[in-house]
Amino acid sequence: MKLSLVAVLALVPAALAQEKGSITAPTPGQHIAPGQNFTFKYFGRADYGVSSYDYSVWLVNSTVFDKKLSFEDVFTNGWFFGRYDYANYPAVPYSTHPAPKQLSMPNFTKPQGGFGAGQTASKVNFTLLVIEEYADGGGSVGRKLGTAGVPIVYN
């Protein structure tokens, strides 16, 4: 198939452009087994005029996005992987706690310690969620909390 130059030029940015504030790995729908190490990549929002301070990585039950926020019961269930940063001058000249190249999926069947029991699950929808703390010259009451998420399937 022949593509016009205009069509080719239109395709190039789409292939190269990474959207700021997006998770590029894992990929949507990726299956991740308990105990499996999986590649994690986050492309942050920092830019000229935008400073990023930290971002935290969570695994949350995807149903949390279907319901209204309520503080009466369990908010959702999931896992906290960690809080990381990346170099972005001048706020963070050097990263002091970069994300590892791979995150390790816990085995949720295992007891959680103390009274906490585990639970076996397979082929369940979860969302790998990043909450990035950033700010810009526009000002904000506290940091701006920007989100990015990718649906994955646990086990």
Ligand SMILES: *[C@@H]1O[C@H](CO)[C@@H](O)[C@H](O)[C@H]1NC(C)=O
């Ligand atoms: C996952 O990574 C951790 C830490 O790097 C390592 O200790 C572990 O052996 C790895 N597990 C697998 C299944 O590769």
Ligand SMILES: *[C@@H]1O[C@H](CO)[C@@H](O)[C@H](O)[C@H]1NC(C)=O
């Ligand atoms: C996800 O949350 C829903 C309630 O919103 C719950 O019924 C379901 O069991 C949860 N899934 C897992 C795998 O924990």
Ligand SMILES: *[C@@H]1O[C@H](CO)[C@@H](O)[C@H](O)[C@H]1NC(C)=O
């Ligand atoms: C997860 O933990 C359970 C309970 O300890 C164990 O039976 C199972 O083999 C573990 N799964 C993996 C993939 O390690």
Ligand SMILES: *[C@@H]1O[C@H](CO)[C@@H](O)[C@H](O)[C@H]1NC(C)=O
């Ligand atoms: C998980 O997500 C897939 C794709 O969106 C959907 O087809 C499936 O019904 C979902 N499973 C559950 C248990 O909600």
